[in-house]
Amino acid sequence: MTEWSDWYRHEDPTTWVLPTILRARAAEHPDRDYLRYGEGPWLSYGEVDAAVDRVANALRARGIGPGATVSTFMPNSIENVITWFGILRSGARQCPINVAYRGDFLSWAINLPEARTLVIAESLLGRLEEVAGELPLLERVISFADGAATGAVPADFAAEDLAALTDGPDGDPGVEIAWTDDARVMFTSGTTGRSKGVIKQHASDYFSARTYNEVCGVTADDTFFTCLPLFHSNAQVLAVYPAMVAGARIALVDRYSARRFWDQVRECGATLLNTVSAMNYFIWNTPPSDADRAHSVRRIMAMPAPKDIYFEFEKRFGIRFHEGYGLTETGMVSYVPPAAGPRPGSCGTAAPGFEVFVVDAATDQPLPPNTPGEIVVDMKLPNTVMRAYAGMPEKTAEDFRNLKLHTGDLGRIDEEGYLYFMDRVKDYIRRRGENVSSMEVERIVEGFPGVLEAAAIGVKADEGASSEDEILVCVVADDSGAPDPHALLEHCARRMPYFAVPRYIRMVGHLPKTPTERVRKVVLRDEGLGTDYYDREVSGPALDK
Secondary structure (H helix, E strand, C coil): CCCCCCCCHHHHHHCHHHHHHHHHHHCCCCCCCEEEEECCCCCCCHHHHHHHHHHHHHHHCCCCCCCCCEEEEEEHHHHHHHHHHHHHHHCEEEEECCCCHHHHHHHHHHCCCCCCCEEEEEHHHHHHHHHHHCCCCEEEEEECCCCCCCCCCCCCEEEEECCCHHCCCCCCCCCCCCCCCCCCCECCCCCCCCCCEEEEEEHHHHHHHHHHHEEEEEEEEHHHHHEECCCCCCHHHHHHHHHHCCEEEEEEEECCCCCCCHHHHHHCCCCCEEEECHHHHHHHHCCCCCHCCCCCCCCCEEECCHHHHHHHHHHHHHEEEEEEEEECCCCCEECCCCCCCCCCCCCCCCCCCCCEEEEEECCCCCCCCCCEEEEEEEEECCCCCEEEEEECCHHHHHHCCCHHHEEEEEEEECCCCCEEEEEEHHHHHEEEEEEECCHHHHHHCCCCEEEEEEEEEEECCCCCCCCCCEEEEEEEEEECCCCHHHHHHHHCCCCCHHHCCCCEEEEEECCCEEECCEEEEHHHHHHHCCCCCCCCCHHCCCCCC
């Protein structure tokens, strides 16, 4: 097994604070380009550092500092980054909110971390108006113009314009910030319940950024590009922050666009970018052209990398995939070592500072190689995973039981120590004495013509049936029309073990999703079979067993 560098043993963790890192980079090379949004001009490290001072001083003048939480409800922008950094330099902690949130999702994300100040884009003010009466702790709303106002700041709150913050006094606000202090409250996707507010310390965020640079070989000559949203850890601590740590550049855009993606990448001179989930397929499905290699990108951190087109993708675009595994609670805890060569499907080995185990859910005892179990994480250095869930002490205790962070993910570790993610524990299906990965079932179903997307869940069959599950796949058809369920099941039978072939097919108009576009299988399980479904036991294909 390839061993990682133990760089963290040789650094002073008291310097692992974002505002401190930014100040150091601005002192070292104040005129070096650091930050850009869209087609706008590059801002230097010195310019960003000075702008952050002004925001931090303005926040301090309003009584906002250590112990406070400032929520941000903003799309990608320069203002977003400067506000984020300014909140941290004031000593407060930032809580970025998904810009798709509204209604109960939005009020929950503001109330849970007890935010009294909200910075919001004017295009999202209509959402705030909808829940104004459900925010008992919120006091101040700071808005900024981003194109089209959808409402006004409700009269319940003190209203200000972001210009009042960005025009604050120059100079260091003089706040002492420790590496153990809280930096962020970042919300999880909430696929199995209410979204949880993960409290991350400064040390944890630095550790994620620094480890990323170590794995990907990032230097000051690199240019990051991200179209991922700044309310997620990926864009924050796997793009914007690593660029700062390395003294490199970061170019932001508002969102992924199949039509503009490679033009944006080329125009900013990107050498490194991150992708998530279906984004790799969106890129792959663009028509091949002579421009496929007309770019400077050589490394893509893909989470996960597309197993079925892994080598074809690398060859077509002239890149190298890096792959790893992590959570909002932990940051990235494993990577495939670059020196080890490609391992499609593997999440790699434990990253510096972490130990990763697969354990029996009932006993927490480590399992033998290649035995599926829950992935748990231990840290070799304090303060490098989350401190707690905001407002959820019982959930914090549950997930930290036996002094290790329980991820809720199912995986296995092979004889060489390589981790393989298999599914969410609650989404794994037990059928006919075998464990079945819902993700693997979905991957094969989604490969059938006419299927736009699919979600596999375990359901109880007829009354009196065994305690184990039958497999139901909820299928959303594409514009070509609903696929024939008999033919779809024959497709499955040819490509998966008999025990993994679904018994039931149900056509649905859409899948219930979180605002971060993850399927809420808890809703599908509550719905069960319903009344309109196709049952293979009645009219499906015969299977070899």
